[in-house]
Amino acid sequence: MRNLQIENRKIIHIDMDAFFASVEQRDNPDLRGKPIAVGGGGKRGVTTTASYEARKFGVGSAMPGYKVRELCPQIIFVPPRFEVYKEVSIKIREIFARYTDLIEPLSFDEAFLDVTENKVNEPIATDLAMRIKNDIKNETQLSCSAGVSYCKFIAKIASDMNKPDGLTVIKPSQAIVFLEQLEVKKFFGVGKVTERKMEAMGIHTGADLKKYSKLDLAQKFGKTGSFFYDIVRGIDNRPVKAERVRKSLGIEQTLENDLEEHHEIIEVLDKIIEGFYARLLKADNFGRTITLKLKNKDFKTITRSRSEDYYIMQKDKIREIAYQLLEQAFNDFDALRLIGLTASKLQSEEEEDGQISLF
Ligand code: TTP
Numbered sequence: 001m002r003n004l005q006i007e008n009r010k011i012i013h014i015d016m017d018a019f020f021a022s023v024e025q026r027d028n029p030d031l032r033g034k035p036i037a038v039g040g041g042g043k044r045g046v047t048t049t050a051s052y053e054a055r056k057f058g059v060g061s062a063m064p065g066y067k068v069r070e071l072c073p074q075i076i077f078v079p080p081r082f083e084v085y086k087e088v089s090i091k092i093r094e095i096f097a098r099y100t101d102l103i104e105p106l107s108f109d110e111a112f113l114d115v116t117e118n119k120v121n122e123p124i125a126t127d128l129a130m131r132i133k134n135d136i137k138n139e140t141q142l143s144c145s146a147g148v149s150y151c152k153f154i155a156k157i158a159s160d161m162n163k164p165d166g167l168t169v170i171k172p173s174q175a176i177v178f179l180e181q182l183e184v185k186k187f188f189g190v191g192k193v194t195e196r197k198m199e200a201m202g203i204h205t206g207a208d209l210k211k212y213s214k215l216d217l218a219q220k221f222g223k224t225g226s227f228f229y230d231i232v233r234g235i236d237n238r239p240v241k242a243e244r245v246r247k248s249l250g251i252e253q254t255l256e257n258d259l260e261e262h263h264e265i266i267e268v269l270d271k272i273i274e275g276f277y278a279r280l281l282k283a284d285n286f287g288r289t290i291t292l293k294l295k296n297k298d299f300k301t302i303t304r305s306r307s308e309d310y311y312i313m314q315k316d317k318i319r320e321i322a323y324q325l326l327e328q329a330f331n332d333f334d335a336l337r338l339i340g341l342t343a344s345k346l347q348s349e350e351e352e353d354g355q356i357s358l359f
C-alpha cells in the first residue's frame with residue numbers, strides 16, 4: 001500500500017568527501033593535489049582513508065601500508081589527527097541544526113536530515129541541500145556530497161553517486177527505474193557474502209531482485225530479505241531518528257496516598273520494579289548504576305544509588321538492590337508520596353563512545 005505521507009518526506013543524506021584526507025590537505029598546502037593516505041604508515045598500520053589523487057591508484061580505506069606502497073609508490077602517509085576531525089564533525093552538525101532538528105548522524109562525517117518541515121521554511125529540498133553544502137564549504141573549507149530523496153535508502157545511495165562535491169536528487173517518480181537499474185551491491189546490507197549469494201541466484205540488479213517473492217528472499221536472507229523486497233520497490237518508511245544520547249532510563253510513580261508502612265511501600269516498590277524492568281527490556285538498554293528516588297510528603301527528595309562494575313540485567317538483582325537502597329533510606333522519611341527507579345551508566349552511552357573510538 002502506498003503511503004503518501006511518507007512518500008512526501010524530504011530527506012537529505014550528507015557525506016563529507018575523503019573526509020580525513022581532505023582535512024589534512026586543507027591544513028597543509030604541501031599535501032594538496034597529492035596522493036595521500038591518512039594512517040597506515042607504520043609497520044602494521046592500515047589506512048583510514050585516502051585522497052582522491054591516491055584513489056586513482058586504487059588506494060582506499062582499511063588498506064595495509066605495504067599494499068598502499070605497492071599500488072602508489074609516491075604516496076604520502078599522514079598520521080591522523082582525530083581531535084581536528086571531531087571539531088569538524090561538531091561544526092557540520094551545528095550547520096545541520098540550523099535547518100532541522102531531525103538529524104541522524106551515521107558517523108563522524110555522515111548524517112541523514114529530514115527537512116520535510118525545516119527551520120527556514122524552504123520548500124525545495126534541493127535548494128536546502130545546496131545551502132547546507134555552501135555553509136559547510138564556507139565554514140570548514142571542505143566539500144561534501146548530498147543525496148536528496150523521499151526516503152533514507154535512496155538519499156544515501158544518491159549522495160555517493162557524484163562524489164566529490166556532488167548533489168544528486170532522485171524524485172519519487174524516478175525511484176522505480178533508478179532502483180531497477182541499480183547494482184545490488186549498492187544496496188544497504190549487501191556485503192560480500194550476500195553479493196556472492198545473489199550472484200549465484202542470478203541477481204545483479206534491482207530488476208533481477210524484483211523477480212523473487214518476499215517469501216523467497218526472507219528464506220534466503222532472513223529479515224534483510226524482506227527489507228530488500230521492499231526497498232527495491234521504493235518502500236522505505238524508516239524515519240530519520242534524531243540522536244538523543246540517553247543518560248538514564250527509569251520510571252517513577254506518585255502514590256495515591258502517602259505511605260508510611262514498610263510492607264505497603266514494598267508492595268508499591270515491587271510494582272515499580274516490574275515496570276522498570278519492562279522498560280529496560282523494551283529499550284534493550286541496561287545500566288551499571290541503579291538509583292532509588294523517594295519523595296517525602298513534604299516534597300523533600302531522597303536518592304540512594306548503587307553501582308556495579310557490570311550491567312545490572314537481572315530482575316532479581318534489581319530487586320535486591322532496590323530493597324537494599326530502601327533500607328538505607330528508611331530512616332530519612334516519614335511518609336512517602338513518590339517512588340522512582342532509574343538506571344544510569346547505560347550500555348548505549350558506552351557503545352556510542354566505542355563507535356567514536358573506532359576511527
Ligand atoms: P567515508 O565517508 O566512508 O569515506 P571518506 O569520507 O574518506 O570518503 P568518501 O568521499 O568516499 O566519503 O568515511 C569517513 C571517514 O571515516 C574517513 O575519512 C576515514 C574514516 N574511516 C576509517 O577510519 N576507517 C574506515 O574503514 C572507513 C571506511 C572510514
Ligand code: MG
Binds near residue numbers: 015016017018019109
Ligand atoms: Mg565520507
